[in-house]
Amino acid sequence: MSYDSNVNQAAKAELERRRKLAEETARRNLEGFLQGCPRAGEIRRELAANAAGAARAVLSGGDVHKALEQRKERGMALRREYEELLGECGLTRRDIEPQYTCPRCKDTGFADGKLCGCYKALRRNLAYRNMSAELPLDQCTFDGFSLEYYRNDPAAYGRMQSILRSCREYAENFRANSPNLLFWGGTGLGKTHLSLAIANSALDKGFGVVYGSAQRFAVALERERFGRDNSIEGTSVNLKECDLLILDDLGTEFSSAYSNAAIYDVVNARLMSGRPTVISTNLGLSGLEERYGERFTSRIAGNYALLGFMGKDVRVQKIQS
Ligand SMILES: [Zn+2]
Numbered sequence: 001m002s003y004d005s006n007v008n009q010a011a012k013a014e015l016e017r018r019r020k021l022a023e024e025t026a027r028r029n030l031e032g033f034l035q036g037c038p039r040a041g042e043i044r045r046e047l048a049a050n051a052a053g054a055a056r057a058v059l060s061g062g063d064v065h066k067a068l069e070q071r072k073e074r075g076m077a078l079r080r081e082y083e084e085l086l087g088e089c090g091l092t093r094r095d096i097e098p099q100y101t102c103p104r105c106k107d108t109g110f111a112d113g114k115l116c117g118c119y120k121a122l123r124r125n126l127a128y129r130n131m132s133a134e135l136p137l138d139q140c141t142f143d144g145f146s147l148e149y150y151r152n153d154p155a156a157y158g159r160m161q162s163i164l165r166s167c168r169e170y171a172e173n174f175r176a177n178s179p180n181l182l183f184w185g186g187t188g189l190g191k192t193h194l195s196l197a198i199a200n201s202a203l204d205k206g207f208g209v210v211y212g213s214a215q216r217f218a219v220a221l222e223r224e225r226f227g228r229d230n231s232i233e234g235t236s237v238n239l240k241e242c243d244l245l246i247l248d249d250l251g252t253e254f255s256s257a258y259s260n261a262a263i264y265d266v267v268n269a270r271l272m273s274g275r276p277t278v279i280s281t282n283l284g285l286s287g288l289e290e291r292y293g294e295r296f297t298s299r300i301a302g303n304y305a306l307l308g309f310m311g312k313d314v315r316v317q318k319i320q321s
Contacts, residue, residue, distance in 0.1 A: 007130065011123040012109065019107035022098040030096040033089055043082045050075050125208050127234060128242050131220065133212035137203075140196035142168050149314045156310035160190070163307050167194045171201035176243055176275070182300060183280040185309030188316060191280035195246045198278055202244045210238060211246035214263065215253035221262040236262065240269040243276075250281040251291055264296050271303050279304070 034041045050071055057067035086092060098106070102118035105111040109119035145164060150157040170178065181198075183191040199211045217239060224235040239245060245266070253259060270277050279300070281288065289297040 007123055007126045010126050011119060014122055014126075015107050015109045015119060018101045019098075022100045022107065026096055026098040029091065033086065033091055033096060037085050037089055040082060040085050043078050043085070047075060047078050047082075050078065121208075124238075127238055128208050128210045131210050131212065131217075131235065131238055133216055133248075135192075135196060135211065137196055137200055140193050141200060142171070142194075142197045145190060145193055145197065149317050150311045153311060156312075159308070159310045163309065164194070166305075166307065167198060171198045174198070174202045174205060174207065174244070174276075176207070178244075178276040180271070180276055180304040181278045182304040182306050183278070183309060184282070184284055184306065185311075186313065187282060188313030189309040189311050190314060191309055192248055195248060195278045195280050199244065199246050207243035209244045209246065210242040211248065213248045213253070214250040217247065217266075218253040218256075218259035218263065221266075222256070222259060225258065225262070236266065239266045240273070241275070245270060245275070245277045247277060247279045250279050251283040251287065255291065260292055264292060267296070268299060271299060277304075 034044075054068055054071040054075075057071065058064055083093070086096070100107045102116060105116035105118060107118075109116050142164065147157060147160055147164065150160045167181075170181065181195075183195060185191060196211065199209045202209050217235070220235045221239075247263075247267075250263070253263075267277060267279075283291065285297055285301055285306075288300060
C-alpha cells in the first residue's frame with residue numbers, strides 16, 4: 001500500500017511531535033526535581049561513580065566477586081534512596097523518564113530496522129481522514145440528537161427513540177466485527193447525524209474510520225480507476241479495509257455502470273472480510289434493487305440490520321420554528 005507524500009510527511013511530523021513532547025516533559029520534570037532536591041543530583045553522580053568502580057574492580061583482579069557484590073548493594077541502596085526522594089517530591093520514575101506513545105519504537109517510527117506498527121497505523125488513519133468528508137463531527141453526538149422534533153407523531157417518536165437507543169448501544173459496543181447497519185428513510189430525519197455519532201465514538205476508541213457521501217466516494221473511485229489524481233491512490237483499498245465505513249446518502253451519487261460496480265465491490269469486500277459498514281439511504285430496498293440490482297440488494301437485506309427512520313424533515317421544522 002503506497003501513500004502520497006503528504007500523508008508520509010504528516011505521519012512523520014506527528015511522531016516527532018509525540019517524541020518531543022515526551023522528552024521535553026521528562027526533561028522539565030527531572031530539572032525541577034534536581035533543583036528542588038540537591039541530594040538527588042549527588043545520588044546520580046554516586047551511581048555513575050559506582051558503576052565505573054565496578055568496571056575497574058573487574059579489571060583490577062583480586063576478589064572480584066566480593067567487590068562486585070559490594071558495588072551492587074551500594075547501587076541498590078542509592079536507587080532506593082533516589083526513589084524515596086522522588087516520592088517525597090510527589091513524583092514517580094515515569095515522570096522523569098520520557099513516556100513515549102509507542103514504547104516499542106520510542107516514537108521514532110522504526111523498531112528492529114523495520115517500520116513500526118504505530119507509524120503504519122498513523123499513516124493509515126491520516127489517509128482515512130483525508131478521504132473523509134469535512135463534516136462537523138464534533139456536533140454530531142448522541143447527546144446532541146434531539147427527539148423533540150418527533151414528539152408530535154407518537155409512532156415516529158417511538159421508532160426514533162428505539163433507533164437512538166440501538167445506535168448508542170452499537171457505538172458503545174463497537175468492535176472490528178460489529179454488524180452492518182442500513183439507515184433508510186426520507187431526508188432530514190437524522191440518518192447522517194446518527195451515523196456520524198457512531199463514527200465519532202469509533203474514532204474515540206482508536207478505530208480507523210472513513211466517512212463521507214456515496215457521491216464523494218464514487219468520484220474518488222472513478223478518479224483512482226482512471227488515474228487522474230495520485231493523491232487518491234489507495235481509495236478502494238482504504239474503503240475496503242478501514243475498520244468502519246460510513247457510506248452516507250447511497251443512491252444520490254451520479255450513477256454510472258462503473259460507479260455502481262465499484263460501490264458494490266466495496267460493500268461486498270467488506271461483507272466478505274467481516275468489516276462493518278453503516279449505510280444511509282433515501283431509497284428503500286426496492287429502490288436499491290432498481291438502482292444497484294438484485295444481487296446487491298439481497299446482500300444488503302441478508303447482512304444488514306435495517307433501521308427505518310420516521311418523522312418529518314427536521315431541517316424543515318427547524319426553519320419553521
Ligand atoms: Zn512505534
